[in-house]
Amino acid sequence: MTRLGETLRAYQARDPAARSRVEIFLLYPGVHAILYHRLAHWLYRRSLLFLARLVSQWSRFWTGIEIHPGATIGRRFVIDHGMGIVIGETAEIGDDCLIYHGVTLGGTGKDQGKRHPTLGNNVMVSTGAKVLGPFKVGDGARIAANAVVLSEIPPDATAVGVPARVVRIAGEKVDYASSVDQIHVTDPVQKELQALSSRLEWLEQYIDEQARGKNV
Numbered sequence: 001m002t003r004l005g006e007t008l009r010a011y012q013a014r015d016p017a018a019r020s021r022v023e024i025f026l027l028y029p030g031v032h033a034i035l036y037h038r039l040a041h042w043l044y045r046r047s048l049l050f051l052a053r054l055v056s057q058w059s060r061f062w063t064g065i066e067i068h069p070g071a072t073i074g075r076r077f078v079i080d081h082g083m084g085i086v087i088g089e090t091a092e093i094g095d096d097c098l099i100y101h102g103v104t105l106g107g108t109g110k111d112q113g114k115r116h117p118t119l120g121n122n123v124m125v126s127t128g129a130k131v132l133g134p135f136k137v138g139d140g141a142r143i144a145a146n147a148v149v150l151s152e153i154p155p156d157a158t159a160v161g162v163p164a165r166v167v168r169i170a171g172e173k174v175d176y177a178s179s180v181d182q183i184h185v186t187d188p189v190q191k192e193l194q195a196l197s198s199r200l201e202w203l204e205q206y207i208d209e210q211a212r213g214k215n216v
């Protein structure tokens with residue numbers, strides 16, 4: 001009950017259209033999918049695989065959200081709108097994550113065993129985004145709408161596009177071309193020449209001193 005209460009509060013906090021907790025409990029497919037998943041996961045962990053799958057498919061039928069019974073989901077998980085969501089068997093989702101309709105947390109078909117992504121805490125996966133493969137999406141990361149993420153995303157990053165690339169970390173632009181100083185660049189050849197020249201100067205001084213010493 002505590003977990004249900006905090007999940008309902010998370011919906012209220014994240015969905016500006018959400019009104020009362022009663023309404024969220026009765027009418028939000030994301031809440032229903034999570035409740036069904038808890039039962040399915042409980043059955044899955046006791047190797048009652050057929051029953052687990054039955055519950056998960058029943059949930060999919062009612063909510064349009066397909067969560068494999070094996071998926072591990074943290075607390076206060078919010079699925080906004082629901083519909084067209086797929087969460088794979090070995091997917092792991094941290095606490096306080098938010099996903100929208102049309103999201104897939106899936107595999108590429110190339111991996112065995114752990115095939116699906118791991119979302120850290122407080123990750124947002126926007127509408128239509130696909131996160132494919134057994135890598136980590138760091139805490140606080142934001143995956144943009146319709147992005148296709150195929151490799152690890154660092155914490156607090158914003159990833160956009162197909163295939164997804166990181167464009168912000170903690171709100172700061174990640175743009176090599178514009179952040180690198182291409183004018184005041186140190187020339188390595190010039191550095192070596194300077195070193196040689198100062199060595200030569202020292203040698204000349206040394207020879208002069210030796211020569212002067214002999215004349216005395």
Ligand SMILES: CC(C)(COP(=O)(O)OP(=O)(O)OC[C@H]1O[C@@H](n2cnc3c(N)ncnc32)[C@H](O)[C@@H]1OP(=O)(O)O)[C@@H](O)C(=O)NCCC(=O)NCCS
Pocket residue numbers: 100125126127142143144145146147158160161167168171
């Ligand atoms: C990714 C998102 C969360 C914004 O995150 P953010 O960290 O605030 O990033 P910004 O808005 O500063 O955008 C960063 C850059 O990515 C670009 N970008 C943002 N979303 C993008 C997308 N879906 N596809 C491609 N590029 C995108 C921006 O134009 C910006 O480009 P720039 O570097 O050239 O300026 C937001 O754009 C998004 O996709 N929200 C969708 C939420 C959703 O699913 N809503 C459904 C409600 S029903």
